[in-house]
Amino acid sequence: MNAKGSSMSDTLGSNASLKLDLLFEGIRYSPALGEAATHSFPNFYPYRFQPGEHDPTGEGKAEIPYLLRTSSGTVVRVKGAAESRWQVSGSQAQGYTLAKDGEASQPIEFAPLPAWMRQTTSDNYPMAQTGLSLHGDMGVINIAPGCEYFLEKIDKRSMRCTFCAYGAPDKRTQNLGQEAGVVSLPQRTFHRIQETLRAALAEEKLRHLYLVGGSMTDWHAEGRRFIEVARAVAQVNDQAVPVTCGSGAIPKEIMDQLHIEGLVQAVCFNLEVWSQPLFEQICPGKHHYVGYDKWIEALEYGVKLWGRERVYTAMVAGIELEPEYNLHWEEAAELALQGAEDLCARGIIPIYSLYWPIGGRDHPEYMSRLKSYFARLMLGYQEIRAKHGLQIWDGFMCRECAYMQMECDMDEEQRQLKQTA
């Protein structure tokens, strides 16, 4: 693993390499991208036109699709970027293509806008706001998005994770009836998500359900909340779509209960970053209210209950490159790979989601180091998974939903290489 990052993307394989390019470079606006937005699953972030860029909306921003799918089955999150060399052409009627300036185009599709997102529940509430979202063929259920770490300060320091922009209690949490310190959500919230999920399961081919939510300062309470959510989901999950509990780390007795009742088939407790010193700095709430060692113990206990390839931990890959941590990208990649080795040896599978720098830190030199780091990590991590005989369980995640992660694409490339060898 001595190759420098600039040439490493060549060794990732064509699908993973294309995905890496698109994740970093994004796609610039075109009329075709605008048309696609009218019938695609909407992006959370609108396209923002740059000064001097032609803006057909006259509003400085435009809706764009959320996910694109290449003809090889790789799903990628769409990032709008005026300076990108990638552009979409075509139309809904003729089909869409994607091309880098001066290179051949390839057919793509966008994740469609499902009918249920335009419907309402029986009490006339928009299904799009009941707490269900889609990442390709994964249904993400989040009916308690507010994170209590945002409300807590210790020695004037906020307990929220430093990278987190989505857990602040807000209008969403009010609408869902979530209250700080209260385990149970209102019955109307459960009824609405159950109706929405029924409609989505009838319309979509969902292959994974992922339960997620903001953290509570009491991990027992958080665990009890997830049991209630999982029971509500089980009542309408007639197709037995595999369910993953994506809570924070939770106590053993809560895991026992989830397991005994067969409510979830996998767990994913996000450590976010490897090494206790970085965890303490980046996830102060997780460290204060649970603790680094207890987090890893909980993951290990999960392996005992559910077995290998059923226990995951998501990592914010690249957060270590923020200047305050004083790590060169090669050191950061090495540290992350040490973590991958340690976790895999315990039967725990880390999943690396690409970190988007915030606060104007996304200048080209920084992004170039981040890309080198990510490419090296992906290559090294594939070797580690292979060494430990670990694969991503397709009930947990697959190429059809891993929109910011590359593990499944790289494993697929390896499978194809073996078949043709």
Ligand code: SF4
């Ligand atoms: S635990 Fe951290 S990442 Fe999760 S919602 Fe709270 S602040 Fe955000």
